[in-house]
Amino acid sequence: AQKITQTQPGMFVQEKEAVTLDCTYDTSDPSYGLFWYKQPSSGEMIFLIYQGSYDQQNATEGRYSLNFQKARKSANLVISASQLGDSAMYFCAMREGRNAGNMLTFGGGTRLMVKP
Amino acid sequence: DTAVSQTPKYLVTQMGNDKSIKCEQNLGHDTMYWYKQDSKKFLKIMFSYNNKELIINETVPNRFSPKSPDKAHLNLHINSLELGDSAVYFCASSQDLRLRVGSSVLTDTQYFGPGTRLTVL
Numbered sequence: 001a002q003k004i005t006q007t008q009p010g011m012f013v014q015e016k017e018a019v020t021l022d023c024t025y026d027t028s029d030p031s032y033g034l035f036w037y038k039q040p041s042s043g044e045m046i047f048l049i050y051q052g053s054y055d056q057q058n059a060t061e062g063r064y065s066l067n068f069q070k071a072r073k074s075a076n077l078v079i080s081a082s083q084l085g086d087s088a089m090y091f092c093a094m095r096e097g098r099n100a101g102n103m104l105t106f107g108g109g110t111r112l113m114v115k116p
Numbered sequence: 117d118t119a120v121s122q123t124p125k126y127l128v129t130q131m132g133n134d135k136s137i138k139c140e141q142n143l144g145h146d147t148m149y150w151y152k153q154d155s156k157k158f159l160k161i162m163f164s165y166n167n168k169e170l171i172i173n174e175t176v177p178n179r180f181s182p183k184s185p186d187k188a189h190l191n192l193h194i195n196s197l198e199l200g201d202s203a204v205y206f207c208a209s210s211q212d213l214r215l216r217v218g219s220s221v222l223t224d225t226q227y228f229g230p231g232t233r234l235t236v237l
Contacts, residue, residue: 033224045206045228089157095224102147102210102224106159
């Protein structure tokens with residue numbers, strides 16, 4: 001089974017509108033971390049936001065927020081007031097427990113395109 | 117003052133050659149990683165390394181070997197390059213949470229280098 005699933009290969013959003021990028025995960029470990037990264041066309045991987053499995057509140061970072069629904073095992077990224085510069089690939093990733101190596105498992109990504 | 121840097125940014129080489137990609141981090145992190153991103157943008161962990169242990173993803177061919185001269189560097193050496201090795205390789209670094217028992221604030225966020233696009237002809 002896929003550990004991280006991003007069901008939206010591509011999405012369009014109108015500039016200044018909000019958009020939600022879906023991410024579901026699969027783990028039996030009670031301790032885990034969830035991450036979102038942005039990869040613009042220039043190729044670098046930019047960390048956006050983190051949610052720990054024991055965090056009581058949804059994470060927020062500026063225009064980014066994470067809609068964490070633990071029982072449903074989902075960690076959707078919400079981008080408010082989309083900007084043209086938000087056009088990029090977005091990756092959801094998980095680190096399970098305090099595993100040896102702290103390795104991340106990535107989803108397949110969602111390509112977001114912001115329309116002017 | 118780049119946090120995680122990689123060289124070279126582009127690498128074009130012939131099949132059968134041996135090549136290295138260098139990675140350096142100035143974040144004082146404990147752990148460094150190598151990831152491979154294929155042509156479909158899928159990212160997969162190759163190695164995790166701190167000064168105590170190397171964790172290898174079992175799917176990585178033994179032609180790939182990480183070499184760490186010190187805590188701030190983790191280089192990737194590839195022997196006998198094959199066409200299928202063409203990809204973008206990312207180095208990353210993070211704190212090792214296992215060394216910080218009880219902390220609820222620290223995260224093990226991984227910060228990535230700019231990537232090295234390897235093309236094998």
